[in-house]
Amino acid sequence: MTKGQAISLQKNDGGSLTAVRMGLGWQAAPRRGLFGSRTREIDLDASAVLFADKQPVDVVFFRHLVSDDGSVRHTGDNLVGGVGQGGDDEAILVDLARVPVHIDQIVFTVNSFTGQTFQEVQNAFCRLVDETNGQELARYTLAGGGQYTAQIMAKVHRAGQGWSMTALGNPANGRTFQDLMPAILPVL
């Protein structure tokens, strides 16, 4: 799908999606220097911000791994990335059926905590997966993505009785999700 395109998370048979996962993967920095210890690790972070009528209500990120209501769960902070073979190094799971009634949008973001721009990061991607069948709903390649340290990736929002997802892919700059708030608000 392309930027700005919205897809409904209703299944064809009328049942709606119950769980989505945002996955983030990247390749660890190559070893450098004589001893390999001077490598500059790359730490990307995935976050999810829960909004009720454009007001942030809760945030799931590496310092708050589970939303208070338990519906959004971060699998844990990865500080260095993986082997770059396509697996998710960080993931955020959303149980849509348990999202509190007043939450109407969930925005997913990616930040470079260590400050490297996406141009310097190898094999970085983020994606949104239908957790019930493993089907990929959206995927962005972050690597080589220009002089940005963050991306507003996608939002999942209520539509009728179910949920829809809109792919955003807006580049931004910031170290954590707090820095991104000004960039998030326009897309709500």
Next chain:
Amino acid sequence: MTAELVRGQNHPLSQARLEIRISAGTPIVAVAALGDENGRIHGVEWVAHPGAPTQPGLEVSRQAAADHRLAVDLDAVPEAVHRVSVLLALPVGGTGPVRFGAVAAPFVAVTGLGGDEVASYTITGLEAESAVVALELYRRQDAWKVRAVGQGYAGGLAELLTDQGLPQAHQLAGTVSEAVAQGLARSVQAPPPRTADGDRSRQTAAPALGPDQGGTAPQPGPVPPVSPYGGQTPGGPGQPAPQQPYPGTAPDPSAVTQPSAPTAGGPIDYSHPRRQNAAPPPPPPTAPPAAPGQPAQPVAGDATGWSMEERLYNQVWGMFEDLARTTAAYRSAVDFAESRMDKELEQVLSDPRSRIGGQGDAAREAARARHTQLVTQAREALDRDLTQLAAEADVVEPALPPAYARWDNPAWHAYRVPMEIPMALRLGDLHLPEADRIRIPMLVRLPLERGLWIDSGAAGASDGSFTDSHTMSRLAMETAVAHAARLLAVYPAGEFTVHVIDPAGSGAQPLAPLVQTGVLAAPPALGAAGVADVLGRLTQRVDLVQMAIRGGAADSLPPGFDTSQQLLIVNDFPHGFDDRAVNQLRYLADEGPAFGVHLMMVADREESSGYGPLLDPLWRSLLRLTPVADDHLADPWVGHAWTYEPSLVPPGSQVLQQVLAQVAAARTKFT
């Protein structure tokens, strides 16, 4: 990174000293065999098996188990050896399965000594086979590699060993099954599973005759389990049935699991003394599949854990978290609905148009309707979760063992002095105003990590009722006695000692159950002299243990030293305390918990306010509990204020006296 091997795949090994971890859903026999460059096993001395568990460079378990750890040292195997095969076989002659097709696919992992996994392999696709070559470690040009083999044999170990060129294959297979059968007889046995032919009994040490057990004469009833751990395991005539969710006494986990606990007397037992069973526990009771559109029926023990006790503990904590989170969702939604309504109403006020006609009223009405609608939705979501949690609580509460159960639970009437310390203790109930009907047992781990403070301060209770200070002191002391009695009851005989300081004797009435049954170490200490004496002895005890442990000579404690956990109940603090006693008390609060000495202060903090901030660290180090319902405890996830109610004996019930009488009787036997 772990290489997950598929059949036939190989992977280089960089270490010579390896551990092979095997897990299967059922007890299996693990054998390691050495082969020459043609893969031939030269003789029985090249096979490590339960009857001969160590061979040069190899070590295997002495008996069948669902989990194995084999040690392999490739540097120590004879020069002529080019191959080490790891073989798995189902025990013959038991009541267990006779073909690998009937059990979960065995999982084999090669790890370094540090536990880092090098390669793993799940042996799938087995059917009628009862023995299988799982892995081969083989030498190629002076480097070792591992290969996933997965070759199965329907003819069992004998056929497998024959295939590997061992001349005495049948003989050795017989030796192995004999050793396994003996191993089974030495370990605590799971009562036989109920099978269609329910009268068939478990075989004992008799040599296995065949997978169909045709040669074994049926014996009357199950064989009494023989404990390999001396008298520590509950066994013998009182062995509880496994169907009971929680055996009457603290259970030896191995008593309810597969007969696979490693026995004492093996080469070296690295297993934790209290975690003897390497075998996975029987699968937890899971909720039966739900009818479409209906939530699943809750089942007690539907959580992870190695024993029913641990599962119930995890289930209770899971319920606690679920209730905290679903309430957080509800409160967050209601807050939002209210703030949105306020904002909308304000807008109506500031909008000049609303002053004309009924527009303002209509807008206000709309704002209120939106609020009501959202709150109703949120309440529906909460009620849906609460209904489910209440149903779960209804099945969990009756299944709780005494340590977790309310005093009115029949588990306490069936009380017997336990043989083991339970995982946790119920200190009371927790609930939230939104879910008044759901009481979460407040379970804390044992041994206690911090002391307790039963607050006798005459604060207004959360329900607004005011209790006068005299009544409050009595209630606080009754609460303290209920907690102390529970601690005494759930510890094995002689492993928990309670001291009481009651300087003015004001706690005599509530203390009566403890005093009259004779479960205290000594009568409650009275007056300043009594305070000094008890504190002096406990301080000395902490000093002694501390010195012994810090000096690395924990075994140099004086003979006859009482190693039990100590609880000191202090009533009416600071009455009867001089400066020296206060300092000793602070020392016990700081250093005691690490050395098995805990405080239970029954006190009103105001009464010791004369000491100023000196005592602040003391109060902070204690877990504050109240004798009446009070919302002062926060959960670790969201931080709601939970209303705590102590676990008290129902009025008129004699259960406390009955339990303490048993404790006292067991102590007399013990000493």
